[in-house]
Amino acid sequence: MFEAAEVGASLSKEEYKKLEPKLREALLKAQGKLSEGGFAAMILVGGVEGAGRTDFANTLLEWMDPRHVQVHALGAPTDEERERPRFWRFWRLLPPKGRLSVHIGNWYTQPIVGRVFKDLDRDAFAVQMDHIVEFESMLARENVRLIKLWFHVSKKAQKKRFERLEADKDTSWRVTKQDWEFHEKYDRFRKISEEALLKTSTADAPWEVIESSDRHWRDVTAAQKIVQTLEAAADAAAKRTPPAKPALPKPKAGSVIKKLDLSRSLSAKKYEHALEKGQARLARLARKLRAKGRSMILAFEGSDAAGKGGSIRRLTQAIDARNYRVIAVAAPTEEERKHPYLWRFWRDLPRLGQTTIYDRSWYGRVLVERLEGFCAPEDWKRAFAEINAFEEQLASFGTVIVKFWLSISPEEQLRRFKERERIAYKQFKIGEEDWRNREKAPAYEAAAVEMIERTSTPHAPWVLVEAEDKRFARIKVLETVCDALERAL
């Protein structure tokens, strides 16, 4: 695919001078539309060394309003980054809606360089390309528009450029030893890059290969592509309609939730004994988790008043406060709404040795957001696959994941609601919304059943908890966490 970018495309200085003002105007107009906030945009600038990626970024910053553009170059990962899955550092950099970022060095860099130098075998490389396609497809659907530019120069042109830069004492520093090492591997780079580009040129996020031996041609062609993409994205954003009121799903008979035996219970005495034993066991395992440099994620879902908070506290009592964090997930903030829905969960991922407990989680996408119509049907439908991909990344990084669904009967819920209204210090736990949600309980249950069926995986299983009796539920949660840690460590 690179042959088409070795035909000697160029622009004379006069042509360039004629095009530039119009192009700048078009860029600024497109940026204006972007800033209306319907979408975000990321420009990935890839290509061989010496193709002028940094030069282009500089030019682009001159042409556009720098107040809304952020250029990122990829340095070595920091320790905070190394302690999370590979994509964490990119999630950190996602621009919010209304903003544009330019990435010199990005999620393609490490796989391509790794494959060129054979740190990655063919299969591992292919898997990484699949992850990239998944990631980019999610971004596109979450209104982060990707503009993927690949700057190509021939091996000869690369050599010429390095030599020209080296000849001038003011630019010779720009050519490094690594550049020449990469030059020697040019043919392999070309082959691997071609593979990467072919595998990741999707309808949502196609690559644009740009011949780059002439900088005028390169800059103008790249800028035109940016204008086109931003304009198309703005048109698409303008046409978007708010999701219609959703049809509520009906519960199936004999579902996994219906089948739970809610009569299971524990006596106070048995509970006290099991609690003490379980917490001592968890304390030991949590210390082992830390010693081994692994991390853990627990997610709690369930109907209102099912006892999530109480179960969580029986866990945290056994863990050193320095080693866990409870994130209670409420409606997203303005900043969170400007990012893909998984962004805020990525943000809070635990460091090695740490545990993050989510009181409600990313599954809100297929529960409350689905049922209240906060997202469109196509959004929650794709979420199952996106969530599985997210959890798979966590698991393959070594994170222990357990997800709990706490179940109570409608009668028990009513009793707890009334208790909450009665006891002063529990009043904060109960509001109008809870009563409203209660009316939709059958739909919530149906959505939960679908969620459990579609996202229970070996590496991130759902554990259904009979929570009618609080004591039984707390012990089941506690022992399940211990078992999961024991298996993993």
Add this chain to the structure above:
Amino acid sequence: MFEAAEVGASLSKEEYKKLEPKLREALLKAQGKLSEGGFAAMILVGGVEGAGRTDFANTLLEWMDPRHVQVHALGAPTDEERERPRFWRFWRLLPPKGRLSVHIGNWYTQPIVGRVFKDLDRDAFAVQMDHIVEFESMLARENVRLIKLWFHVSKKAQKKRFERLEADKDTSWRVTKQDWEFHEKYDRFRKISEEALLKTSTADAPWEVIESSDRHWRDVTAAQKIVQTLEAAADAAAKRTPPAKPALPKPKAGSVIKKLDLSRSLSAKKYEHALEKGQARLARLARKLRAKGRSMILAFEGSDAAGKGGSIRRLTQAIDARNYRVIAVAAPTEEERKHPYLWRFWRDLPRLGQTTIYDRSWYGRVLVERLEGFCAPEDWKRAFAEINAFEEQLASFGTVIVKFWLSISPEEQLRRFKERERIAYKQFKIGEEDWRNREKAPAYEAAAVEMIERTSTPHAPWVLVEAEDKRFARIKVLETVCDALERAL
């Protein structure tokens, strides 16, 4: 001051049981007032090892609504933290308005431990205490309420607690070798802590010493203090009135700005030559900055259309795009408004080897915020000292700082505004606000003069730039940056 906390204060189980429900209710009510968003609160939990700081945090999380509380323990600084001034890690953790955070280990930890083990001498310790007082006083005025609790137990009680924990196989892990090392130094810890507490018990943020050998007494007393402080803060927030329309300052004759010789200019030929030479020099120095692991901060202020963007671009053209970042400062976002005004600037501080260029800066506090009445007079008046303290921290960390004020005549500004309206791709640079600001130009100039006089320091000097002629201004900026780097490296 610790004698009063060794009198054997305690609560019987019955008294505790009676107090607990009321206390929980009061805590939740206070938290409700907090969540209305008028202020943020930070609970610092200090004290000797074995006083139960973590236990208290666990209890507090049980009593309050965990959705709005975040517990932070102080680990070793990460590399991202080590590459910024010491307080950066604490700025990262500041809770937004409406939220509460609990800090086990905080900005007192390192100075006290350092002084106990004599890594810090008496003077260095005193300086750190002064910095803490400055920092906390700023927080208080920015509506971050500090609740500083010091948990005290006597040496004997500490020993008893360690021994009791060690005797039980389920809790023995909680006592570390370090605990016993610290126990041996108990008397010195006590002395140094007393010094620290005396020096930092201010009207804004007093310490509350709590006898902690009895956990019921400790938890109840601490929680009561939290309730009182939150209630007082809520009352104060409710009484706050929006700032009145400010009186505009009048320009003084013969000010530093008036005295500038705006006729200074450069011919195109001289400019081209100086630009090429200057950029080559800057390129070399920027590489040296990186090689030496230092960082640089440049701040640009000046009247609208004074040419800040153009001057900045002449700098960035000479610096590798991977090593700098331009932050264009606009109106704060919702998230930024929930934090102290310096928060967003701390957030973007460069890592070692990097440069951050602020196109407008924290000086907005004493310019636009002062003149438009976005903050009260007492707010911008204290900002001079706060800003000097901020820049001093940067400088003592080794950051090179230069601040530029670009000056043009009203006539030249008018000419540039009209040009911007005429040239399509410059239109984004001009809006109604610019025309409105122009009417207030004399007041802006007077405020700028006061700012320059009060914040020009040896480590962070203001450089006034005659910007009537763009060429002259760009070269002066470029050469000034080079000179500053040369002196520093």
